Amino acid sequence: MILWQTLRFAAGGLIANKVRSALTMLGVLIGVASVILLLAVGNGSSQAVKESITSLGTNSLTVSTGSAFGGARSVASGSVKKLTVADAKALASDGDSAAIRSVAPVVTTSTTALYGNISYSPGSVVGTYPAYFETANQKVAHGDYFTDDDVLGSRKVAVLGATTAKQLFDAEDPVGKKIVLGGTPFTVVGVLQAKGGSGFTDPDDVVIAPLPTVQNAFTGFGAVNQILVQASSADTTTAAQSEITRVLLGTHAIADPAKADFRITNQASLLTARESTTKTFTVLLGAVAAISLLVGGIGITNIMLVTVTERTREIGIRKALGAPRAVILGQFLTESTLLSVIGAGLGVAAGIAGSHFSIVGIKPVVIPESVLGAFGIAVAIGLFFGSYPANRAASLRPIDALRHE
Amino acid sequence: MRHVIDKRVPAHPVPVIRISRLTKSYGHGDATVHALRGPSRPGTDEPEGVSLDIEQGDYVAVMGSSGSGKSTLMNILGCLDVPTSGRYLLDGIDVGHLDEQQLSLVRNRKIGFVFQSFNLVPRTTALAQVELPLAYAGVRAAERRRRAMAALSLVGLGERAGHKPNQLSGGQQQRVAVARALVTAPALLLADEPTGNLDSRSTEEVLALIDGLNATGRTVVLITHEDEVARHAKRVLRLVDGQIVSDVRQAPVDGPPPVLSPAGVMA
Incomplete structure (x- = not known):
């Protein structure tokens, strides 16, 4: 049919x-x-x-304190050395390292920001070097980055994340305005592009300022929280990782790599x-x-x-x-x-x-x-x-x- | 179709139906019920089976009370059921040797059914009902339509081709069923109490149709328990308990059906 x-x-x-x-x-x-x-x-x-993850930059590596096998054992053995600016300088000055492009030590704190009669607590206040912007894939939308000179001069300048800028200034142009962070006045030099939030923390809710300024005002000149390292390309991250291990084992005077008191996180491996x-x-x-x-x-x-x-x-x-x-x-x-x-x-x-x-x-x-x-x-x-x-x-x-x- | 209606009677025509020693039983052992048994073999209780020839152009009424085996006989003749033993030649073909596929072909080409309960396909127009056997035979749509319309006109329902069964009266439904049975020009028309569910006027209409078909040479086997209906047949068989107990010829095979004949023979 x-x-x-x-x-x-x-x-x-x-x-x-x-x-x-x-x-x-x-x-x-x-x-x-x-x-x-x-x-x-x-x-x-x-x-x-x-x-x-790619918005953080795939060729960036984060060095933080703590053992690769969990912090507790190292703390118990009392051999933990905090990461310092000196460690970062050692990494940066390592001559034969083709794999490492730039190094930025990072301290993080939190405090309240004031502008006029508006008070707002940004998610985090970051003190770092200008290399941080490129490594962390943070681009300025308006105004400018702070410079190496600002770092050397410990100038009180700051770059605001998009969310923070919106909260403090709303429609006003923040560049050139003064805000007060925890009692210290800072001049806003730039506003970052919004990255858009995924997950629970808003990456745009941030204030970034030169490292010595933040150390001076809030954290003191001791240890840093992280060292952000940018590999020369996504392919050299593994080479950069072993380079960092070698240098930091040297500065921390540790012979056995298994007992390292720092941890390196690779964005690429995180991604996988x-x-x-x-x-x-x-x-x-x-x-x-x-x-x-x-x-x-x-x-x-x-x-x-x-x-x-x-x-x-x-x-x-x-x-x-x-x-x-x-x-x-x-x-x-x-x-x-x-x-x-x-x-x-x-x-x-x-x-x-x-x-x-x-x-x-x-x-x-x-x-x-x-x-x-x-x-x-x-x-x-x-x-x-x-x-x-x-x-x-x-x-x-x-x-x-x-x-x- | 191969079946050319031949008005001349050949010297020794092949009977349309030839059954020999046919039995049908249900159940096993002591519980065996013989729906068709025929006479017992001499000296035993074993059934010998029913034997019967029906010639081309005959009009046979099979009578009997319920349980007499007439429906069983009809189902076997229509290739809807298989006998327990015995041979059945339909138009010279031994039906017992056919597989399911060939049987459906035989049902399609050689047999037209008319049932007591009409058995129309629900929700289908009269025209589509009549086209159905042609569709199964693989006839092309245009040809199918033409022949189905011709068959419907023949039963006087040309106007109602688009009606569905629930829009037709009982008599009209049965006439659709008759049209469906004759549209393939089968060798044999089997009617199982075709007037059992009809009022007297519709009964006359349907019987007139069947008489007309027989008058044009079609072989008809009709099952009934009403003498009024059996009066239309040329030959009357009576079944009792699976046996043929009487076989009366009311009119010659090659003449018109008794009701249509000028003499108006009464049983």
Whole structure:
């Protein structure tokens, strides 16, 4: 029999039980939409993490105090030496190091900023060298960076993050204005570009000032919190890492590298680690979605079994009129496949529509393969799960089918 | 179609139906019920089976009370059921040797069914109902439509081709069923109590149609328990407990059906 005829019969069968067909399709729809949407959420969160890490600069390395095997053991052994400006200078002056481009010691503190009668506590106050801006991928949107001269002269100048600038100055132009940080007046020389927040801390809620100025005003001239090192390129980060280890073991007079009292974090390795985490996350979400797709498929089997039972008599009539087995099989298979195709089509539409909204703070990014895959699997499920009821219908003996009440 | 209606009677025509020693039983051992048994073999209780020839152009009424085996016989004749033992030749073909695929072909090409409960496909227009056997036979759409319309006109329902079963009266539904049965020009028309669910006027209409079909040479086997209906047949068989107990010829095979004949033969 002609395909068109079969399709018409199948469509007629579906229309005859509108609510039932719609509910069955809803099962497939939810399955397909959730596969697309959940994978998109996983993908979106993975991309967000990737972006936030690359925005820190992929060729930057962070040196911080503490053992590679956890701080506690080193503290117990009493051998912990804090990182100092001297360490940073040793790294910077290391002549044969082609891998290290620049070094910036960093101290972090927090205090209250005042402008006129406005008081605001920025997320952090950072004291560092100008190299920090490039290494940490912080660009000035308006005004200028502070200079090496400002560092040498311990000048009271500051660069504001976008959030801090907005809080203190609102629409006013902050450049050239004076703010008071913890009792010390600072002149604003620049405002940073907004990086956009991902996660809990806002990277734009910051005040950056020359290192000696911050040390003088707040932290004292002791240890620094971190040393930010920029490798000459993303490929040389490993070389830079071993270079840093060698130099700092020297300055800290440690012979055994296993007992190092500092820790080097590599943005690239952080990126890989985070990526594998989000990948697991995506796979889990996908698995949950796949289960709902399977449940949708079982819904098709269920409803097709009901349909076959209900229409046993009709099958008997058709067989009495000489319908071959293949025609009956084709008719019910077409019906179940039609259910899954329409359901999957609507599911794709729903999934793509849903991905335009951000879900729990994550902007979903649809993976094209997931759309094709989910659609294909749904259609295959329709064929697979429809084949059992269809087979049952086709192998009914005509006399039994006709006598069915 | 190969079945050219031949008005001349050949010297030894192949019977449309030839069954020999046919039995049908349900259950096993002591609980065995013989729906079709025929006479017992001499000296035993074993059924010998029913044997019967029906010639081309005949009009046979099979009568009997319920449980007499007439429906079982009809289902076997229609290739809807298989006999327990015995041979069944339909138009010279041994149906017992056919597989499911070939049986569906036989049902499609050689047999037209009319059932007591009409058995129309629900939610389908009269035209589509009548087209159905042609569709299964692989006839092209335009040809199918033409032939289905012709069949519907023949039963007087040309105007109602677009109506669905629930928009038709019982008599009209049965006439659609008759149109569906004759549209493939089958060798054999099987009617299982075709008037059982109809009022007397519709009964007359449907029987007139069947008489007309027989008058044009179609072989008809009709199952009934009403004498009024059996009056239309050329030959009347009575079944009791799976056996043929009487076989009465009311009119010659090659003549018109008794009701249409000028003499108006009464049983």
